[in-house]
Amino acid sequence: MNMKTKQSISINNKLVMTLEIQLAIKLLQLNSVDLQKEIDENILSNPFLENENSSDLVEVTSEIPVISSIHSNEKYNNNLNEAYEQLPSTHETLHEYLMWQIRLSSMNQNDQFIAYNIIDYINDHGYLTERMEDLFLLLKKDLEINFQEIFAVLHKIQHLDPIGVGAASLKDCLMIQLEYYHKTNDYFSKVKKIIDKLEDTINPSSSSIESFMLECTKKDAADSKAIQLLRSLNPKPGNIISESLGQEHIIPDIIISKKDGKWLTELNPEINPKIRINKTYQKLIQDIPSGKDREYVKTHFQDAKFFLKALQNRNITILKVAKVIFQKQVGFLSQGEIAMKPLTLKDIAKTIAMHESTISRCTNNKYVQTSRGVFEMKYFFSSELNTDFGNMVSSRAIKSMLEKIISGESKDAPLSDSEIANSLSNNGIKVARRTITKYRETLSIPSSIKRKAR
Numbered sequence: 360m361n362m363k364t365k366q367s368i369s370i371n372n373k374l375v376m377t378l379e380i381q382l383a384i385k386l387l388q389l390n391s392v393d394l395q396k397e398i399d400e401n402i403l404s405n406p407f408l409e410n411e412n413s414s415d416l417v418e419v420t421s422e423i424p425v426i427s428s429i430h431s432n433e434k435y436n437n438n439l440n441e442a443y444e445q446l447p448s449t450h451e452t453l454h455e456y457l458m459w460q461i462r463l464s465s466m467n468q469n470d471q472f473i474a475y476n477i478i479d480y481i482n483d484h485g486y487l488t489e490r491m492e493d494l495f496l497l498l499k500k501d502l503e504i505n506f507q508e509i510f511a512v513l514h515k516i517q518h519l520d521p522i523g524v525g526a527a528s529l530k531d532c533l534m535i536q537l538e539y540y541h542k543t544n545d546y547f548s549k550v551k552k553i554i555d556k557l558e559d560t561i562n563p564s565s566s567s568i569e570s571f572m573l574e575c576t577k578k579d580a581a582d583s584k585a586i587q588l589l590r591s592l593n594p595k596p597g598n599i600i601s602e603s604l605g606q607e608h609i610i611p612d613i614i615i616s617k618k619d620g621k622w623l624t625e626l627n628p629e630i631n632p633k634i635r636i637n638k639t640y641q642k643l644i645q646d647i648p649s650g651k652d653r654e655y656v657k658t659h660f661q662d663a664k665f666f667l668k669a670l671q672n673r674n675i676t677i678l679k680v681a682k683v684i685f686q687k688q689v690g691f692l693s694q695g696e697i698a699m700k701p702l703t704l705k706d707i708a709k710t711i712a713m714h715e716s717t718i719s720r721c722t723n724n725k726y727v728q729t730s731r732g733v734f735e736m737k738y739f740f741s742s743e744l745n746t747d748f749g750n751m752v753s754s755r756a757i758k759s760m761l762e763k764i765i766s767g768e769s770k771d772a773p774l775s776d777s778e779i780a781n782s783l784s785n786n787g788i789k790v791a792r793r794t795i796t797k798y799r800e801t802l803s804i805p806s807s808i809k810r811k812a813r
Contacts, residue, residue: 382665384540385669386672386673387672387677387720388521390724394673398634402634405659405662405663406659407640408634408663410633411635452483453483454479454481459737460704463704464515464705466515469502469504469508470512470515472501472502473504473512477525481524484595486526487527487561488561489561490561491513491527494509513525518716521593526596528560529557529594530558531559533592534554536593545584546585546588550589568595571594609726610630612725613677613728614627615728615729615730617692626678636664676721684702684736687700692729692730695759696756696759701741702741704718722735722736723737741756761795762804770810772811773810773811776792776806780794783795
């Protein structure tokens with residue numbers, strides 16, 4: 360048989376995950392406190408970046424535009440800012456964060472049940488601690504399912520935020536991130552070959568992960584670009600969420616206020632990054648002759664522009680998401696929880712044409728100040744329940760109704776969960792007794808027997 364090689368030219372469209380996009384994703388998932396730390400580190404490492412409070416003798420450029428919706432001239436009360444910093448943190452665990460995303464996804468009830476069981480076997484680093492075969496045997500006791508269904512749900516979990524969580528091995532974890540972020544990178548194949556040499560050891564230990572990453576730093580300089588790409592991958596994706604548990608301060612990213620009879624959504628000017636490019640250093644690019652020094656200066660200047668652009672994109676995205684949330688939840692601002700509507704990540708993603716994982720990053724650990732208090736942006740998402748009137752009501756509104764019913768009950772004859780369910784049903788809202796029980800426990804409200812005894 361004759362075999363011939365043939366060259367062909369084709370045109371196709373690909374989504375390229377540029378360095379700018381990668382940086383934007385990284386900044387988007389940082390809260391206001393971590394963002395300021397990231398800004399400070401970049402100012403220290405890049406001579407082209409400086410704080411706006413720097414010496415007036417330094418000439419600077421203003422080429423990075425200010426977002427028009429930010430009213431930087433408006434001054435907020437200093438006492439309020441001090442109060443924000445004293446608020447207790449309500450950060451959740453990795454399990455809670457993953458389950459929240461699952462609840463707001465488009466999964467059916469069976470797939471959600473599978474997902475919750477899989478998440479139970481994911482550790483704080485983000486790794487699956489049980490083999491898929493064992494999970495299949497466990498789940499098969501309760502559901503009529505096949506192995507492919509479990510694998511499909513696991514694939515969905517692995518592409519929630521943070522990307523790579525739910526991987527069974529270090530090899531699996533790095534490969535998921537490589538294919539998600541760097542599919543079109545020139546060094547994709549080289550890095551894939553390095554990752555392929557890893558063993559598929561389930562639930563790798565911290566020492567084995569660290570030894571592998573340390574080994575990467577000892578590779579030949581010829582592969583420096585590939586090693587740099589490899590080191591950009593996160594071997595412990597779950598730590599992005601787990602490590603945030605120690606934070607103590609809350610500073611709102613968004614402020615909702617009423618002006619001229621209308622609700623206005625804007626970024627908090629107190630945390631709007633006040634950095635710029637140093638024009639004096641920028642002129643050095645033309646003064647330095649060609650060579651390594653010129654290349655060094657040009658590289659840092661480009662990095663500075665990328666960083667400022669990524670900060671601007673972060674602000675625009677958070678503001679855009681917040682505006683859509685409060686267009687849909689405007690009833691909360693005037694009436695409270697009882698007026699909240701069902702809202703999912705998919706609803707917001709569809710409205711602003713972004714991926715659900717981006718919306719998840721955008722709302723996690725981001726806070727909003729309203730006339731009713733300071734809330735995490737995720738607070739305004741909730742699942743939906745049917746009513747007899749053809750419309751839907753949010754689970755958050757049901758909880759508010761539940762609190763209102765219990766607060767007005769007779770102390771001598773408190774209502775049982777069944778009676779509360781019947782009361783809601785009489786108002787056209789069908790809620791099962793077990794759902795009332797679950798909501799009551801979530802709100803830390805004791806049972807009717809304990810309420811009577813108290």
